[in-house]
Amino acid sequence: MTSYGYFLSCEQYGPHELVDQARRAEAAGFERLWISDHFHPWLDEQGQSPFVWSVVGALSQVTTLPISTAVTCPTIRVHPAIVAQAAATAAVQTEGRFVLGVGSGEALNEHVLGDRWPPVAERLEMLTEAVEVIRALHGGGVVNHRGRHYRVEDARLYTVPEQPVPIYVSGFGPQAATLAGQIGDGYCGVSPDASLVQTFRDAGGGAAPAQAGTKVCWAGSVDEGIDIAHRLWPNDALPGQLAQTLPRPQDFADATGLVDRDAIAATFSCGPDVDAHVGQLASYADAGYDEVYVQQIGPDHDDFFAAYRNEVLPALRAR
Template sequence: MVAIGYTMMTEQAGPRELVDHVVGAERAGFDFSVTSDHYSPWLDSQGHAPYAWSVLGAAAQATTRIPLMTYVTCPTTRYHPTVVAQKAATMQLLSEGRFRLGLGSGENLNEHVVGNGWPAAHVRLEMLEEAVDIIHALFAGENVNHHGTHFDVENAKLWDLPRTPPPIGVAVSGKRSCGIAGRLADLMIATEPRSQLIEDFEEHGGAGKPKIGQVPVCFDTDRDAAIARAHDQFRWFAGGWKVNSELPGTEGFAGATQFVRPEDVAESIPCGNDVDRFVEAVRPYVEAGFTEVALIQVGGDHQKPYLEWAERKLLPALRELRPS
């Protein structure tokens, strides 16, 4: 049975609301939760971008059961890997073992703010691999001195270290990132239901490890209203990773998506309250071999009715999904 998660989408709600949402998700019975970690929303209409790690700390205290996870943090530009390791270790202690550290190579949208430029994709993957090695060493309790291609670490040690370090996930989009994830990560993260990603991940050491996907949805009893909201706030999703990782700000995303129509969005994001449509959006991940799928409800002001509906109708239906 695939595990179904809830996404705290920091781009569409403020920090207090996000904590309320994940408390509601725990009450509704979601199996886990994930949190985006952005400095900026993709579009002005989303309107938010609180600091994800403060939200996670508050969520750890406000909940008791639901696992928490970054989906994903970039440990190479805006944050140094030593700082990410410290934050993750602290989160694992605060949550009493419920935290997983999801990592990725980042997006220009969030990482350009520190003024260090935006490296080419192959350089970003080199940086990610080096960062994961540093984080592993710190999680192992080592006193780390490191002088690598991209990072320097001087006499770093985690003084508050959980007995069990947080599992590390790595976001993948192609063969090289799958290789990094397979070798160095405890789980795989992806936003496309491609079985080839899983095959490449398992080929490099990922066999038997969790594979986590993510699906945007837009619940509303009025389907037209749901389509309009999804188009207003989530039409950027149609751009794909290679485009979305390069754009530097909300104006760029607005320009890149100006010709995306509401009906285009409705084809890729289930909108309304037809349970079968939502189930069919998740099915490709199950068929591809993903073990967990996190859902994103589009619209920060529309979480409560979605959670109530999900508890009554959506989650029971999704738990019946099996690979054919």
Template sequence: MVQIGYTMMTEQAGPVELVDHLVRAEEVGFDFSVVSDHYFPWLDAQGHASYAWSVLGAAARATARIPLMTYVTCPTIRYHPAVVAQKAATVQLLSHGRFRLGLGAGENLNEHVVGGGWPPVDVRHEMLEEAVEVIRALFAGGYVNHHGTHFDVESAKLWDLPEPPPPIGVAVSGEQSCELAGRLADLVISTEPEGGLLEAFDRYGGAGKPRVGQLPVCYDPDAGAAVARAHEQFRWFGGGWKVNSELPGTAAFAAATQFVRPDDVAASIPCGDDVEAFVEAVRPYAEAGFSEIALVQIGGDAQYPFLDWAEKSLLPALREL
């Protein structure tokens, strides 16, 4: 059976609200959760970007059952991989083994803030591979010294080391990232329901490993209000990773999506309260082979109505997939 997850979207709610929403998501029966790790929102209308790792620490102590996961952390520019390893180990301990470390090559939107420039995608993948090597070495215990192409680590050691360490997931969008994920990851992550990505992941060593997808939805009893909110806050979503990873800030995303119409958004994101429409939006992920699918309810103020509706109507229907 496909597992259905809940997304703490740090771009659309403050840290206190994110944790409160997750507590309710656990109560209503979501199978797992993920959290975005951003320094900026995609659009000004979203209005938030709290520190995901503080949210995770609070969420780990406020919940008892629901698994946690970054979706995703970039361990290469804004964060050094040795620091990511320490953060992930700490959350794994705080959550009593419920944490998975989702990693990706990042977006200019978040990584530009430290002033290191934005390298081309092949270099970003090299950096990600080296970062995973550093993180796994630290998870293995003992002192780590590493002097690589992109990172240096000098006598680092994790003094609070969980057993087992967090599984590592890698986000994919094309052949190159699928090859990296197949070799290095314990699970694969994607925001597109493309079976070809999972097939490539399997070819490179990923067969039998979990695969986690994500899609936005916008519940509201007023379908028109749902479409308007999705257009205001999520019209960037259709750009795809190859575009979204390159743009440097909210003004760039606003300019890039200025001609996206509400109807365009409604064609790709289920909006309203038609359970069957939501099920049909999730179905391609299940049919492509995703074992876990995380939903993103659009709108920070719309979480509790969505969660109540999910408990009564949506989750029972999705259990049939």
């Protein structure tokens, strides 16, 4: 049976708000938490970018829900040995309820130290080696690694969980979904595309968990919800590889000037129609995802959590 979690957006909310939303999500009946990992927001309008590992530490003290990063890039801006240490500590803090979601990243976050932004095939190669490094360090022994992209010398993590940290790999296209099946303990996606889930499973993922994240804008009316979503998250309606290649929030603002309200209405459930919200999340369950996470875009969290507690989540579980 599909489980439903809440998606905490580090691009849109500060650390205190994220902790508050996590508490409210658990009280409303959500079963899990996803949290994004960004250096920049996609757009200045979103307005936030707290350091995810600080927030995860805070979350571990206020909620008993499992937490996944969605997703961390362990290849350029942060060396995989440091990600390994952060994830191991998070797993200890959450008493084993932590999943490290990883992906090949976006130029938006990874260019900030002046590093070259590699092509897709190289980024996936780097991700494969990074996962190898992280798993080696999570074993608790001394690690020496000399690979094509990374070096680790006489490194050992002393704070490690009793069980290895599960590593789920994101994949927004067939090539990355195949890699997720080959090296991941699970899969992360954002599209209700059954073919990507099946690609992951056929490539070696088998029955391993598949997670997906989506967004809605609960608001007093459809038009109000569309207006809010169009202002805050038009980047979700951008086509192709733009999300991976544009380097600055201003570049996203320029590109999203081409996204109209109709595109937003087709991307997000906006407004207070319970059936529309149920339908959007159900499309991910029907695509084969085991875990579906939803982010509330708009400011009306009171009505959002009440509606999901009383109507949306019960309807999804009754399917």
